[in-house]
Amino acid sequence: MIPVPIPSGLTPSGTGLPATAAGIETLRRDARRARATCIQMAHDARHGHLKSALSCIDVLVALYGGFLNITPDTLCLPGRDRFLFSKGHAVTALYAVYALYGYLRPAELDDYCRTGGRLPDHPCRHALPLLEMSSGSLGYGLGIGTGMMYGMMLAGKPGRVVALLSDGECNEGSVWEAAMFAAAHGQNRLLAIIDYNGLQAVGRSAELMAPTEIAEKFQGFGWNARTIDGNDLEQVVETLAAVPFAPDRPSVLVARTRSGAGVSFMEDDLAWHYRAPSAEDLAKALAELGVAPLHREQP
C-alpha cells in the first residue's frame, strides 16, 4: 500500500437515509420542489433535457437527501462519497438538487445556460468546482469512477463512488469496458445507477439495445444488480440502504423510471427530450406539482 497521508477524523457524514414514513414523505416533497425548479429553469433558458432530468429526480433526492455521506461543507474531505453525474444533459436535475440541499444558493439557478455563468447546459467542473467531473459526452462517468475507486482503495481512503448513467448511455462501449474492469477488481464500493427511462434522444432503448434486461447484462459482467421503480422513493431508499448488494462485487441499481416523471403531459413523450416548456406548459406543470420552484416565490 502506498503511504498517502490521510488526515484522521475526516470521514464526513451526511444526514443518512430516512427510516420513517415521514422521512420519505419529506423526500417526496423535495422531489416535487426539484421538479418544479427544473421546469422553471428550462422555461427561462428556453432549453433543457426535461424528460431526462425529471426521470432521475427521485434518485438524486435520495442520494443527496441522505445516501451520500457529504454535506456542502465537507466536499474536500478525502473520505467523502464521490458522485459522478454521467448523464450530463440532464443537469437541471442536479442543479435543482444542489440548490435544494444547500450546495448552491437558489438565486444562482437563474444562471442556468447564462454565458460565463457557473451553471452551463452540461456540467463543467472548471465553472463549478464542487462537481467531481465535467460531463456532456456520454460513457465517461463509470470509467472515471473505476479509476477513482482504484485510487481510493490504493490510498486507503474510505468512501464510495456512485455514478448515475442514462439507459441510452449504456449504448456506449466504454460503459462495458468500465463494467468489466470494476468487476475484475471487485470494486464493492462502486455503485452504478442506471436511470432507465426507456427513451433516448430519438429512439426507444428497448429497440436500440438487445431485448434483454439491462440488469442481466451487468450480471453477466460480474455485477450484482437490483431493478426497482426508480420513481418510487420508498423503493429507492430501501434499495440504497442495501448497498452494496454483494460483499465482493460492484453494485448496479437499475432505476426503471418514467421519462418526464411527475408531470402527466411530459411523461413518456419523446418530444420533451429537447422541447422547452412554454409559459402555459410551465403554469400547467407547476399547478400539477403544487409547489413553487426553489428560486421563485410563487408558482
Place this chain on the structure above:
Amino acid sequence: MRRAFSEALIQLGRSDPRVIFLTGDLGYQVFDAFREEFPTRYLNVGVAEAQLVNCAAGLALEGWRPLIYSIASFLTGRAFEQIRLALGYHRLPVVVVGAGGGYSYAQSGVTHHAQEDLALMSLIPGLTVTCPGGPDEISALLPQLVRQDGPSYLRIGRFGEPPVPSSAPITVGRGRRVRSGERVAFLTTGSVVIPVTRAADGLAAEGRAVTVCHFHTLRPFDEALLAEVAAHAETLIVVEDHGLRGGLRDTVTRWLVTAPPHLAPNRLRMIGVGPGDTVILGNPTPDEVMRRCGITAEALTETGRSAWTARPG
C-alpha cells in the same frame, strides 16, 4: 527507447509515490521489473483503450500521476475523445505513451501504422506533445512530463535506438542543436535525427557544414530556436517519421507563413522529407518505408547537397 522508458519508469516509481502505470494489455515482459517492485501501481486494464484513459483520469482526480501505455495508433486514434475530454478538458496530469510511433511497426500492417499520432495529439489544447529521438531523451523527458500539471503525449519507438548526438540540455518545449553549420538546416523530430546527423557529418566532410536541429517537443514548439536557425539558413529540410499533416512539416510550414518577415525571410525555402499522405500497403519493413521516403543517410546527404548547391531564387 522502450528499455529506456521502462527503466525511467522504475526510477519514477521510486522517487514519486504518486506514479501509477496502466497498460492496455501491451508491453510483454517490458514492465516485469516495475510490476514486481510496485505490484499495486501496475494495472493492466485489458484491451480497452477508452477505459485505459478514463480510469487514468479517475486516478488523476484522486491525486495520482498515471502513465498509460498502448500502441500509438490504437491509443491516440481509438481513445481520441477520451484523451480530449477526460484528460484535455479536465486538464489532468496523465502521460499518454504511444509505443511504436510512426512506421516502427510497419510490417505489422496498416492497423499498426501510427502516422497520425502527433497530429491528433497536437489538436488537443493544453496537451504537451513529445517525440524523443533516442533513449537519452526518454529518460530526461519522462520525469518532466510526470511533474507537469496537465496532460502530455510521449511517442516512443522500438528497442535499440542510439542516443541523440547532442550535448544540449533536454528540456520539454526546447529544441536541441545537434550540428551547427550554414546555408542548409535539417530540422528533425523522433529517431530520424540519427540518419540526418549521419548525413550532416558526411556533408561536413565534403566541406559543407550544415545545421541539424532536433525538436523532441512539437507542442509547445520552440519557435525561438527555429527563428535562430532560420536567420542563418537558406533552406530548411524538415524530416519526420509521420504523415504529411499535423507533424513537424506542418508546424514549420505554419511558422514560415505566419512569423514576422524579419524572423522568417522570404528567401527561406523549405523541403519536406517524410511519408506522404497515403496508406502504405504491401508489408514493407520500417527500413524500407524510410528508404521510400528518402530517410536514409545517403538520400539525405544527396538532398542536403543539392539544397546547398541550389541558389535561392
